[in-house]
Amino acid sequence: MAQFISRRVGYCLLSLLLLSLTIFFFVRVTGDPAALLVEPGASAADIAAIHERFGLDRPLWEQYGLFMWALAHGDLGQSFYYQTPVSELYLSRLPYSLLLAAAAMVFSLVIGIPSGVLASVRVGRFWDSAGKLFALLGLSLPSFWVGLVLILIFSVYLRWLPSSGAGTPAHLIMPAFALGWYFAAAHMRLTRSSMLDVLGSEYIKLARLKGLPEALVIAKHAFKNALIPVITLAGINLVIMINVAVVVETVFAWPGIGRLLYEGITFRDFPVVQGVVLLGGAMIIVVNLAIDIMYAVIDPRIRLER
Amino acid sequence: MSTPADVISLPSPQPVTTRSRLRWLGSFPVIPTTILVIIALVALFADQLAPHDPEIGSLTARFKPPFWQTGGTTKYLLGTDQLGRDVLSRLIFGARVSMVVGLTAVVFAGVLGTFLGIVSGYLGGWVDQVIMRITDTWLALPALTFAIFLAAIVGPSMWNIVFILGLTYWTRYARVVRGEVLSLREREFVRLAVVAGCSKWTIMMRHILPNVVNSAVVLASLMLGVVIITEATLSFLGIGVPPPQPAWGLMLSDGKQGLMVGYWWLTVFPGCCIMLMVLSANLLGDWLRVKLDPQLRQL
Numbered sequence: 001m002a003q004f005i006s007r008r009v010g011y012c013l014l015s016l017l018l019l020s021l022t023i024f025f026f027v028r029v030t031g032d033p034a035a036l037l038v039e040p041g042a043s044a045a046d047i048a049a050i051h052e053r054f055g056l057d058r059p060l061w062e063q064y065g066l067f068m069w070a071l072a073h074g075d076l077g078q079s080f081y082y083q084t085p086v087s088e089l090y091l092s093r094l095p096y097s098l099l100l101a102a103a104a105m106v107f108s109l110v111i112g113i114p115s116g117v118l119a120s121v122r123v124g125r126f127w128d129s130a131g132k133l134f135a136l137l138g139l140s141l142p143s144f145w146v147g148l149v150l151i152l153i154f155s156v157y158l159r160w161l162p163s164s165g166a167g168t169p170a171h172l173i174m175p176a177f178a179l180g181w182y183f184a185a186a187h188m189r190l191t192r193s194s195m196l197d198v199l200g201s202e203y204i205k206l207a208r209l210k211g212l213p214e215a216l217v218i219a220k221h222a223f224k225n226a227l228i229p230v231i232t233l234a235g236i237n238l239v240i241m242i243n244v245a246v247v248v249e250t251v252f253a254w255p256g257i258g259r260l261l262y263e264g265i266t267f268r269d270f271p272v273v274q275g276v277v278l279l280g281g282a283m284i285i286v287v288n289l290a291i292d293i294m295y296a297v298i299d300p301r302i303r304l305e306r
Numbered sequence: 307m308s309t310p311a312d313v314i315s316l317p318s319p320q321p322v323t324t325r326s327r328l329r330w331l332g333s334f335p336v337i338p339t340t341i342l343v344i345i346a347l348v349a350l351f352a353d354q355l356a357p358h359d360p361e362i363g364s365l366t367a368r369f370k371p372p373f374w375q376t377g378g379t380t381k382y383l384l385g386t387d388q389l390g391r392d393v394l395s396r397l398i399f400g401a402r403v404s405m406v407v408g409l410t411a412v413v414f415a416g417v418l419g420t421f422l423g424i425v426s427g428y429l430g431g432w433v434d435q436v437i438m439r440i441t442d443t444w445l446a447l448p449a450l451t452f453a454i455f456l457a458a459i460v461g462p463s464m465w466n467i468v469f470i471l472g473l474t475y476w477t478r479y480a481r482v483v484r485g486e487v488l489s490l491r492e493r494e495f496v497r498l499a500v501v502a503g504c505s506k507w508t509i510m511m512r513h514i515l516p517n518v519v520n521s522a523v524v525l526a527s528l529m530l531g532v533v534i535i536t537e538a539t540l541s542f543l544g545i546g547v548p549p550p551q552p553a554w555g556l557m558l559s560d561g562k563q564g565l566m567v568g569y570w571w572l573t574v575f576p577g578c579c580i581m582l583m584v585l586s587a588n589l590l591g592d593w594l595r596v597k598l599d600p601q602l603r604q605l
Contacts, residue, residue, distance in 0.1 A: 011442075018443040027459060140585040142535045144542055145558060145577035148565060156568050163566065243448045247539055251562070261451070265458045265545055277455040281447040288446065 004296055012289040019281045020071060023274060024064055076278070077271035081263070086275035089260060096166060097256035100249070101241040103172050104180035109234060111184040113227075116191025120199065120226075121218060131188060138185025144247035147178035151251070164253035175252040179245055183237050190233055194226040232291060239287045243280040335593050338586035345583055349402040356395035357383070361550040363390030369564060372571050385571040387560055393571060396552035397579055403553040404583060407467055408534045412526045414472030415533075419479025420522045424510050426480065427487025438484070441477045449474050453536055457545040464547050467540060471533050479525055483518050490514055520598045527591035531584040538580050554580050 051057045058066075070077070076086035119131035154174060155163035162171050198204060199222050207217045246258030253259070257276060264272030348355060363386060370386040371378040372393075378385060384393040426437040444452070456470040490496060491514070499509050540546030541555030549556060554576040561572030 011439075014439055015443045015446060018439055019447070022440075022443065023455070026456060136585065136588060140531060140588050141581055142538055142542075142555075142577070142584075144539065145573075145580065148558065148562065148573045149577065151565060152568075152570055152573060156566060156570075240448050244450045246450065246454065247542060250543065261454065262543060265454065265543065270458075273455060273458050277447070277451050280451050281443075284446045284448065285443075 076275035081267040081269040103176035107180035108183035112187030116188040119192045120195035135185040147251040150174045179248045198226045335589045338589040341586040349405040356398045358392035358395040360395040360399040360552045399552040400554045411471035415475040419476035423480040423483025427484040444477045462548040530587040
């Protein structure tokens with residue numbers, strides 16, 4: 001077990017290192033980072049000053065060392081627009097992102113799991129086809145367009161919900177729907193296939209042979225086990241939601257991390273963009289590690305796998 | 307993707323007769339394919355089809371509604387935007403952007419990913435380790451965030467978007483192709499090729515590549531929708547296709563200004579175009595997956 005965990009942690013550290021290298025590499029290779037740091041039309045002297053100030057005139061490996069040194073101390077640089085450390089900005093926006101992601105997750109599970117179960121119990125019939133259509137629509141509609149249409153219907157025509165901002169529960173409804181929509185479809189698909197998997201297994205046959213009522217077989221024996229992969233996916237998706245909410249947050253002016261990323265882009269506030277992407281990737285790598293270890297604790301077979 | 311349940315529901319293999327050939331074609335998604343062909347034709351003949359110039363508007367005709375609403379004229383069938391440009395013409399030229407970006411990005415990602423997957427799977431060793439570690443790390447990044455990061459540093463242009471989408475999505479091909487190559491390299495025909503003295507390059511390109519093309523094509527068809535949505539998203543955020551070029555995502559971004567005053571046509575029409583195209587691509591991809599995926603075909 002200890003060996004398994006240490007190997008996984010090793011891989012995780014390697015991934016984090018590669019992530020930082022990737023970000024560092026693309027920033028340096030795609031152009032002069034100084035050009036990203038100054039206003040368009042800055043003089044050559046300004047750019048030279050920036051080069052010296054940020055150590056861009058030094059050799060690449062030394063620059064990477066400095067970059068990593070700062071990262072290791074939790075220093076993601078200074079935002080040019082807000083004139084505050086990026087890490088502070090990030091932390092101030094994180095609660096909003098978590099709130100939105102949690103609401104979207106609840107929505108996606110409330111829609112996705114029952115419809116997935118229904119589709120699996122009625123395979124090949126009406127509810128299954130309806131579920132398939134829903135899943136396909138969920139995966140085919142861009143979330144920002146869903147958001148725009150929601151605003152059009154519920155804010156412009158019906159005037160029921162506020163179109164932007166945060167603060168009251170009413171502000172949360174539309175962004176959560178727009179963000180959760182895609183994930184509801186994904187959760188529905190997985191619930192369906194996982195349920196079908198379990199329903200075909202031996203112990204379900206046994207439960208039926210025992211003469212248990214079908215409803216009990218599905219609710220007690222099948223559903224509980226089918227839920228395991230869905231919950232795992234939901235865990236990963238929660239982290240992904242925080243990081244891909246950028247369009248939904250932009251549409252609804254929701255003050256989360258996604259909005260911070262968008263502001264970073266529009267104000268050419270490069271340290272912010274870099275910081276948000278780095279932290280997002282790191283978050284996902286760490287969550288994957290946690291899930292791997294949890295699975296190994298539950299299922300000994302995974303530990304022995306190479 | 308391939309669930310055992312799907313396998314169970316498939317009919318058992320039957321001798322190939324004309325009838326079963328017909329059945330093979332029977333589930334062919336006619337409507338989605340037709341829609342994709344129409345969009346492709348519209349993209350190809352945009353210059354002939356568009357009634358107006360998509361980039362030049364008349365400021366006297368701003369925010370005209372579609373022709374069936376009061377205030378609309380048949381001169382601008384689907385209305386005009388904030389610069390008085392014809393929405394229909396912009397949609398027509400937008401099809402070109404979506405098609406070109408979608409197809410080239412999918413092919414670029416496919417070629418890169420398939421090549422690295424083959425090299426990684428066949429050569430093994432440290433090459434495999436390096437490529438797979440990079441693949442894992444890049445897969446961990448949410449594709450959209452990574453694309454946004456790249457777009458923010460390289461600046462907006464249509465070909466940059468193709469490059470970015472290719473760099474973002476090659477990892478999925480690499481992962482799948484490598485898995486297949488791992489089992490292919492143990493097969494007899496590959497061993498015989500080694501004995502016959504073929505170089506590693508020849509084996510990879512002549513013997514292994516043809517056997518993984520199926521999977522790459524299936525993946526490509528499923529990726530098309532994802533790529534189109536990502537392009538629209540980047541354009542919507544202002545880091546994709548630069549204005550005044552007509553792209554559907556950019557049109558949605560422009561339409562946002564008129565949304566609160568009820569200029570619905572600027573939001574609804576481009577979104578419907580994206581939806582139709584992505585939905586069709588996904589339906590076609592699903593069909594191809596069932597037909598070409600060896601696992602699902604029970605081969």
